[in-house]
Amino acid sequence: MRELINHALKELMEIEEVSENVLQVHLNGLLQINDKIALKEITRQLNLENVVGDKVFGSFAENLSFLLEALKKGDRTSSCPVIFILDEFDLFAHHKNQTLLYNLFDISQSAQTPIAVIGLTCRLDILELLEKRVKSRFSHRQIHLMNSFGFPQYVKIFKEQLSLPAEFPDKLFAEKWNENVQMLTLNRVTASHPFMTAIDLMEASQLCSMDSKANIVHGLSVLEICLIIAMKHLNDIYEEEPFNFQMVYNEFQKFVQRKAHSVYNFEKPVVMKAFEHLQQLELIKPMERTSGNSQREYQLMKLLLDNTQIMNALQKYPNCPTDVRQWATSSLSWL
Amino acid sequence: MPHLENVVLCRESQVSTLRSLFGERHHFSFPSIFIYGHTASGKTYVTQTLLKTLELPHVFVNCVECFTLRLLLEQILNKLNHLSSSEDGCSTEITCETFNDFVRLFKQVTAAENLKDQTVYIVLDKAEYLRDMEANLLPGFLRLQELADRNVTVLFLSEIVWEKFRPNTGCFEPFVLYFPDYSIGNLQKILSHDHPPEYSADFYAAYINILLGVFYTVCRDLKELRHLAVLNFPKYCEPVVKGEASERDTRKLWRNIEPHLKKAMQTVYLREVSSSQWEKLQKDDTDPGQLKGLSAHTHVELPYYSKFILIAAYLASYNPARTDKRFFLKHHGKIKKTNFLKKHEKTSNHLLGPKPFPLDRLLAILYSIVDSRVAPTANIFSQITSLVTLQLLTLVGHDDQLDGPKYKCTVSLDFIRAIARWSVWLCRPGWSTVVRSWLTATSASQDGEL
Numbered sequence: 001m002r003e004l005i006n007h008a009l010k011e012l013m014e015i016e017e018v019s020e021n022v023l024q025v026h027l028n029g030l031l032q033i034n035d036k037i038a039l040k041e042i043t044r045q046l047n048l049e050n051v052v053g054d055k056v057f058g059s060f061a062e063n064l065s066f067l068l069e070a071l072k073k074g075d076r077t078s079s080c081p082v083i084f085i086l087d088e089f090d091l092f093a094h095h096k097n098q099t100l101l102y103n104l105f106d107i108s109q110s111a112q113t114p115i116a117v118i119g120l121t122c123r124l125d126i127l128e129l130l131e132k133r134v135k136s137r138f139s140h141r142q143i144h145l146m147n148s149f150g151f152p153q154y155v156k157i158f159k160e161q162l163s164l165p166a167e168f169p170d171k172l173f174a175e176k177w178n179e180n181v182q183m184l185t186l187n188r189v190t191a192s193h194p195f196m197t198a199i200d201l202m203e204a205s206q207l208c209s210m211d212s213k214a215n216i217v218h219g220l221s222v223l224e225i226c227l228i229i230a231m232k233h234l235n236d237i238y239e240e241e242p243f244n245f246q247m248v249y250n251e252f253q254k255f256v257q258r259k260a261h262s263v264y265n266f267e268k269p270v271v272m273k274a275f276e277h278l279q280q281l282e283l284i285k286p287m288e289r290t291s292g293n294s295q296r297e298y299q300l301m302k303l304l305l306d307n308t309q310i311m312n313a314l315q316k317y318p319n320c321p322t323d324v325r326q327w328a329t330s331s332l333s334w335l
Numbered sequence: 336m337p338h339l340e341n342v343v344l345c346r347e348s349q350v351s352t353l354r355s356l357f358g359e360r361h362h363f364s365f366p367s368i369f370i371y372g373h374t375a376s377g378k379t380y381v382t383q384t385l386l387k388t389l390e391l392p393h394v395f396v397n398c399v400e401c402f403t404l405r406l407l408l409e410q411i412l413n414k415l416n417h418l419s420s421s422e423d424g425c426s427t428e429i430t431c432e433t434f435n436d437f438v439r440l441f442k443q444v445t446a447a448e449n450l451k452d453q454t455v456y457i458v459l460d461k462a463e464y465l466r467d468m469e470a471n472l473l474p475g476f477l478r479l480q481e482l483a484d485r486n487v488t489v490l491f492l493s494e495i496v497w498e499k500f501r502p503n504t505g506c507f508e509p510f511v512l513y514f515p516d517y518s519i520g521n522l523q524k525i526l527s528h529d530h531p532p533e534y535s536a537d538f539y540a541a542y543i544n545i546l547l548g549v550f551y552t553v554c555r556d557l558k559e560l561r562h563l564a565v566l567n568f569p570k571y572c573e574p575v576v577k578g579e580a581s582e583r584d585t586r587k588l589w590r591n592i593e594p595h596l597k598k599a600m601q602t603v604y605l606r607e608v609s610s611s612q613w614e615k616l617q618k619d620d621t622d623p624g625q626l627k628g629l630s631a632h633t634h635v636e637l638p639y640y641s642k643f644i645l646i647a648a649y650l651a652s653y654n655p656a657r658t659d660k661r662f663f664l665k666h667h668g669k670i671k672k673t674n675f676l677k678k679h680e681k682t683s684n685h686l687l688g689p690k691p692f693p694l695d696r697l698l699a700i701l702y703s704i705v706d707s708r709v710a711p712t713a714n715i716f717s718q719i720t721s722l723v724t725l726q727l728l729t730l731v732g733h734d735d736q737l738d739g740p741k742y743k744c745t746v747s748l749d750f751i752r753a754i755a756r757w758s759v760w761l762c763r764p765g766w767s768t769v770v771r772s773w774l775t776a777t778s779a780s781q782d783g784e785l
Contacts, residue, residue, distance in 0.1 A: 033434070033469070037433055049513070069547055091471075122505065212371065212497060212511070212513065215497055218515070219372070219376070219555065223552055244687070245683065250686060266553065269601070270604070270605065271605075273604070282495050282496075294688065294745075295745050298689075319519070331583070
């Protein structure tokens with residue numbers, strides 16, 4: 001999207017008349033988070049008289065009136081046209097009263113300095129965000145850029161992008177490179193590894209498609225896994241009702257008290273520390289903000305993993321003790 | 336680089352991935368890289384060591400330290416300024432209040448000679464705190480390369496997975512890299528790496544084996560394990576130093592260290608006892624059972640009536656009001672034993688926590704358990720308020736509800752047992768047996784307290 005705009009602007013600037021006369025102002029919703037900053041940025045970029053170096057003088061009201069005057073003074077014949085390009089346009093619509101947008105559209109509709117406002121956004125429902133008075137001044141010209149090519153076309157474009165152009169200095173290198181571009185891969189190119197290979201492809205696709213929560217569960221200690229299994233059982237019995245540490249500890253104790261499992265008989269504070277570690281990793285979350293009044297053991301929580309994720313993670317868990325694994329898969333009726 | 340492998344153990348594949356991501360100095364790299372993994376999985380260490388060894392221009396910022404926007408941005412800019420300025424003279428500190436100014440100043444600072452053609456790396460450690468700062472900060476950093484139009488890459492290090500960072504309206508997706516947790520073999524290798532020179536590597540490796548055997552099921556955090564290893568090694572070596580056993584006498588060494596490690600799990604691991612206290616204990620060679628942790632000190636010496644008030648409060652919180660007549664009156668008449676507790680109460684008593692009770696009920700129970708006559712004087716009431724200040728009781732409901740305040744008991748059964756130990760001789764007869772049975776019970780049953 002931005003490349004399109006830049007490309008169009010570049011072409012436009014090649015016309016001599018245009019490059020001499022037209023001023024450009026580039027704004028971005030992520031940077032100018034309120035109208036005050038946006039206004040200062042506009043004055044800075046247009047290099048108006050109240051700018052010295054980088055600093056803009058005056059209050060918001062003064063700057064606004066100065067800018068509006070400067071823009072309003074002109075008419076269609078004698079003043080420089082200004083192009084405003086607003087990136088992340090939807091963020092501007094969240095400013096208070098949409099003052100900036102209102103003023104820009106207002107000027108563009110009236111017979112004053114000729115300005116063009118181009119907004120770039122990812123949101124399709126952008127018009128819903130605009131206030132009535134702003135929407136009425138909008139020209140309702142929208143251009144949709146959709147990615148609608150299928151896979152073969154995608155591969156073709158990809159190959160074209162990665163292939164080196166004919167003017168590349170080292171001819172031999174360029175030929176070999178273009179051969180290897182049959183494979184898709186990411187980043188394995190270093191000085192010693194200049195060609196992409198199929199193995200890189202596999203590794204890269206693995207990197208991209210990892211289930212991150214499963215990775216985190218992979219690194220937990222056995223005690224923490226036991227707590228997660230206890231929570232899973234509680235969720236199955238009580239159908240996703242929130243639980244607290246005391247309930248989880250009770251459930252865990254039921255498992256420990258069976259004769260063979262006394263190796264897991266840890267003290268309650270040790271189990272509490274494991275429980276808090278799970279909370280720190282955001283695998284469990286409190287239902288509401290901690291209040292100072294309630295004890296930590298009784299605060300209601302909920303588990304942010306579902307059963308399939310837990311079972312899959314258990315399969316991959318290294319050296320999982322068999323009794324723990326059996327407990328996870330057991331049905332609960334005989335407890 | 337051969338010496339990098341010696342400094343950074345068990346992370347070869349991550350190091351090579353990072354190096355290929357960084358590429359040549361002047362190449363543009365991914366605009367943002369997100370590295371996640373457990374605590375102490377080496378994310379910070381590997382990134383820092385790699386950037387320092389390769390001598391790439393970088394700025395390292397911790398988001399816990401720089402918890403406001405201004406602190407964060409100013410620290411980045413000032414550190415960059417130090418990097419770029421070649422003279423030792425103090426350049427003025429840069430101030431920056433908004434992200435917009437940051438991008439502008441960033442462009443200026445990176446236009447310096449020695450930073451111009453290379454990729455500048457900004458590393459944000461503990462990046463999960465960025466989510467709580469201004470909303471435009473995270474998306475802005477993700478595409479800093481585009482916004483500032485400079486060769487910069489931002490690295491995010493965090494324990495939390497990327498899915499929890501993604502803002503609702505979408506953002507530029509970074510390259511996500513996972514630092515896997517260390518396997519037990521890796522842990523052994525890393526822990527054995529810092530053995531003191533006076534002992535052989537095998538001796539230390541045997542010690543690490545024992546340590547991992549005790550702690551691995553509970554904790555796999557490398558930092559904690561290293562701390563425990565350092566603290567407990569002198570105790571392990573004690574028989575060898577005293578001459579009672581040789582280095583190879585594994586059984587004797589194991590018998591010596593095992594109770595010590597178990598005690599460590601309950602104290603140093605939980606931070607109940609500081610490491611200096613622990614070391615002092617080892618030197619003094621006192622019985623580890625004597626050690627009092629922090630929690631033991633919460634059982635402060637309470638006045639006479641306060642102890643009873645607490646016990647009464649605990650009874651009131653965990654027994655339903657219907658049962659009071661049976662427990663506390665001398666002649667209560669017959670009550671059907673069956674269906675004693677309603678179905679939903681069976682699970683709720685000890686699992687959901689304490690229930691609120693009115694002040695009158697507390698006083699009624701108090702009168703029935705104390706042996707002597709208790710007058711409802713200001714002394715009693717002020718003790719109740721002191722217990723609230725100590726957070727052993729909490730006031731439920733509004734502060735300005737003057738008649739009928741309700742309280743809740745927020746202490747655990749262990750605490751009550753400790754108090755009961757003192758009060759058992761002072762209760763009304765018939766009650767001392769009850770209290771004594773509390774002391775011997777291992778855990779409260781679910782069918783009611785008494």
